Amino acid sequence: MNYMPGTASLIQDIDKKHLVLLRDGRTLIGYLRSIDQFANLVLHQTVERIHVGKKYGDIPRGIFVVRGENVVLLGEIDLEKESDTPLQQVSIEEILEEQRVEQQAKHESEKLKVQALKERGLSIPRADTLDEY
């Protein structure tokens, strides 16, 4: 039952399992229970999934109310296909450790890059320090 052809609406997605990517990089998986005109979401039985390489870990979070402007994208999860994934689930501690290691490595390489550029007299402003508008 298509409400309005040619448009996108979240009404069809209600009560289905969704993966939501937020602007700060978090990935949430939960059942979409309610929406409003700003695409604020209410997620039920939410799990925050952290991906590092081929591994992932789930942190159960409960009920989330997400403000619409912070959503990058969201998509419905096919429950049948959900299980056949090449990724390997690990425990929370392990994945957090992996994440920390990854962040550190990234930070190091970033530092090196900035250093190299500085030596050459260039400076690239970091994206998060730029103004949004």
Next chain:
Amino acid sequence: MDLLGDHEENLAERLTKMVIDNELEDPAIMQAVQTRLPVQHPGGLNSSIWDGSAVLRRIRGPLLTQEMPSVSVLDYALPQRPPQARDEERDLSERALPRRSSSPVIGSPPVRAVPIGTPPKQAAMPNFNQQILCPKPVHIRAPIQQRYPAPYSERMSPNQLCSVPHGRMSPSQFARISGLVSSPLPSMNPKLLQGRVGQMVSPASGFRAFFGAPPPPAPPSAQQQHPPCPGSHLQNLRSQPQMFRPDTTHLHPQHRRLLHQRQQQNRNQHRNLNGSAGDRGGHRNSHQEQMQKDSYANLMLQREKDWVSKIQMMQLQSTDPYLDDYYYQNYFQKLEKISATEEMHGDGPKKERTKLITPQVAKLEHAYKPVQFEGSLGKLTVSSVNNPRKMIDAVVTSRSEDDETKEKQVRDKRRQTLVTIEKTYSLLLDVEDYERRYLLSLEGERPALMEERKQKICDMYDNLRGKMPSQDRPSDDHFVQIMCIRKGKRLVARILPFLSTEQAADILMATARNLPFLIKKDAQDEVLPCLLRPFSHVLYHLPLGTVTSLLQQLANLPHNATALAPANLHLSAVLQNKVLELILFHLAGVSSQTELMLMATRELLRIPQAALAKPVSTPYNLLTLFSRYVDQQKLNFIGPLSSGLGVLLPLVAPCNSLLYQREGKGGCTVTVRITVHLCK
């Protein structure tokens, strides 16, 4: 003596009156209160602020903004309550707080006790029932302008409606809240709905002016497929040149109909689901199962989903879909045309395309008047959504010529050209739109439209060629500047069909004169080929003399093509080649002037073989012409031909293949004859 300065028995009366808030809406009651105003307490405290009507009005201040839905400017301005207005003037200077502008349309958005984003607490049904109960004839300002039921956001939420004290409501308040009742969708019964679809065009004249075509005769089935009816609205509403804001606070009847139908279907579905027999599809069963397992399902009620849908649908309303939603409307028209042509071929309707309904709503004229108070000095600076404040005082300073350096001048010139291109593009879009406007306009307006169109075409041409009037347009400079920019070339390609023959020829000549330069400049853009089609079209309509001069122009051009870097060689050569071919084939189609043909052929042969591309368009009588040519001027012709034998054969081949498709043996013999000649 109490602080209120009133007699005690009156105080008790007033207090009881304060409780029954709703009745204060009624002017009759208000007047009654005022006539019983006590004598002001002489001297001492200025207690006039506590006078009866003022007290009561102040106390119900916040509620006022809710309960008085000003549905239209006219309503607000109607002198329904002159006594109140007069009172306010008197009291304003003594009040602590100035009275807020409560018009939702003019001025700041009103303060709301229940924020606008609140979904309805109770079912929306009671609301609609009330609409039937109390039909109020509505004053419609003009046949075109619409009155809709009270804007959703301004309506009292059903919760409040239902919790009216004592269950009473004064009829005037009732009617004002439910607003225009000509919304003809009271019932929720699907059968009634179907029966009433024919009556969809409301008795109120305002609606009839809006709906041009009758609503779809057969009510849409459960598939929710709505036949697109974009034209019906357009026929009745003409877009006005002024900036009018759309009245988007009300839901368009079409959309409301959609919503109700959906509600119907949902109810039917739920009813069916509950009594589902085993013959329902497996999908339905699994769906039901899933619903049973998921005990948290349907936390969001259907009513709430509809509410969100309603908001989304309201956002689709616009005053002029062709302005706001140009690409979708045009795209859908193209699709319809395609399906119409397919249908004509006897295949039957391919697929029904459901169009998103973007209904046209009336425009309301808004003249924002900031809130002013009598006797105050200065104006309030209120910046709101409807009246944004000017933030920056930007002043345009014109530069003097002396200060600029050479680079700046060059940059300015380029910028000037860019501006010209943009202006001409606007004109072009307008001109292209005239066809549609023509269809929508009345008979009397059409000559004026045609005049406008002609004027715009002239303006476009002037823009292209450089409006410096005076002499004979000695400089192509302006035009060449435009042609150096990618957008300019596309612009010229689009304008050419609209120009008259001489104007188009003029453009062609200018292009031909500067062709090498343009080719060089086009190396990066590679957009010149887009001009070929319109150029060829123009060529077909040109008189022979013009073509001759054009050809001479091309022939006299210094052959910069070979001087260019090898990378560009192919493209530029192809270009020149194509232009020459165009002319050649055109000549062939028109006449058989031998010298010209010779010249053209020679030019053609000068181009290296690798660059010889497929001709743009091949007239079928080319070979017959060649053969005639050969007979007449054997010697002259064979000379250059023999040198370019290898070159010409590829040229013949495509012509040949074409001929095979069209005429059987005739073409064959001609080919044979030519090859025979060539071999000699």
